[in-house]
Amino acid sequence: MTRDRRVVRGDQTRQRILDHAMAIASLDGLEGLSIGRLATDLGVSKSGLFAHFGSKEELQVAVIAAARDVFSREVVEPAFRAAPGLPRLVRLCEGWLEYSERRVFPGGCFFYAAGAEFDARPGRIRDLLAEARRDWLGLCRQTARDALQLGQLVEDVDLDQFVFELDALATAANSAALLLDDASAYQRSRTGILSRLRAxxxxPGDLP
Structure with missing residues (x-):
């Protein structure tokens, strides 16, 4: 029983570290993370942090995995409560915008920020970020393909172009809202996405 309590406390401590690290990384980047900074912020020992992660890179890897879990919980899982095809695709787009707009992470979309930081830096971290990005785009494409097979999209739609444009409209809102303090960016994105879906x-009358 004592060991079980230690395991639970250890898991809770690790999650507290990851929650704080994700918030920092969304604002200051994954390179802004350090064992020393987290130890100071959270009032824990450096040795305790090393016991959980071992190195800065392992910490970054764990933070990316944790951010993927948050994204799945906030965006992907709710979308799967919608019907397959176009309703689910609409929900994926809206879920992404809500996730950014509500500041689930204080710096907006975690993966947008981290991707910009590492997109030209080959290595393990870039590979993990690229994998997360491909998985998201792949999910959107498969959902659009389902809509096509269900007869909800016109037969000559270019799925790759279609998904690229939907994603570009969403990420543009994240960027404009953060960099330009443009409060209207999310509504502009919603308008653009709806227009693209209707086209x-x-x-088209079945769309919101």
Whole structure:
């Protein structure tokens, strides 16, 4: 029983560290993370942090994995409560915008910020970020393909272009809201996404 309590406390401590590290990374980047900074902020020992992560890179790897879990919980899982095809695609787009707009991470989309930081820096961290990005785009593409197969999209739609444009409209809102303090950016993105969906939908009147 004592050992079980130690395991639970250890898991709780690790999660507290990761929650704080994700918030820092969304604002200051993954390179802004350090064992020393986290130890000071959280009032824990450096040796305790090393016991959980071992190195700065392992900390960064754990933070990316934790951020993926948050993204799945906030964006992907709610979308799967919608019907397959176009309703689910709409929900994925709206979920992404809500996740950024609500500042689930204080710096907006974690993966937008981290991707910009590492996009030209080959290595393990870039590979993990690229994997997360491909998985998201792949999910959107598969959902759009489902919509096509269900007859909800016109037959000649270019799925790669279609998904690229939807994603670009969403990430543009994240950037404009953060860098330009443009409070209207999310609504502009919603308007653009809806227009793009209607242009390719077989029943545009069925969209919100």
């Amino acid at each position: 390719s939908a077989t029943g």
